[in-house]
Amino acid sequence: MYKRIYYITIKKGDSSKVSKNFTRNEFYSKSIDSPNEHPLASVLVDAAQIIRDYYGVPVHIASSFRTKISNRVAGGALKSLHLTGCAIDLNVASKSAVININKQFKERTGDLFKKLRSIGITGFGVYGESFVHIDCRRSSDDVPMTEVDEFGDFQFWDHGKKKSQKKT
Ligand SMILES: [Zn+2]
Helix, strand or coil: CCCCCCEEEEECCCCCECCCCCEHHHHCCCCCCCCCEEEEEHHHHHHHHHHHHHHCCCEEEEECCCCHHHHHHCCECCCCHHHHCCEEEEEECCHHHHHHHHHHHHHCCCHHHHHHHHHCCCEEEEECCCEEEEECCCHHHCCCCCEEECCEEEEEEECCCCCCCCEC
């Protein structure tokens, strides 16, 4: 039912292209104790490129793989998908694009949302106008997955602008 997750290895300082508009090091971990290389689900690269193409504006990867220490520092959830390289946080460089992506995620509809669902994105988090989180969670990850659509189970949450709650 779920799409199989393929992982690529992201190595420190690798400036080679991984998709049309992204280099590998854009997806490199920003943890304070980052390893020299780490896994990243390839569907997240595809998703970032789809978002880049959809809005036609730069997309910045604010967070990808996190070590346990940096996840704790970031206030990440105990079972954050960032720990396994299965989540990224994105900044979209256009206010109208941010408003639109928030709207599509909140309404669980729209061409971009459907496209991301169709390739296997299963976690969607909105954080005011600062960033969006996407991941490729599975029910076996023991994380919330309370919604279902034509593509299967998924989870959406709206963190709003609050800073006190845990990030995922
Ligand atoms: Zn996140």
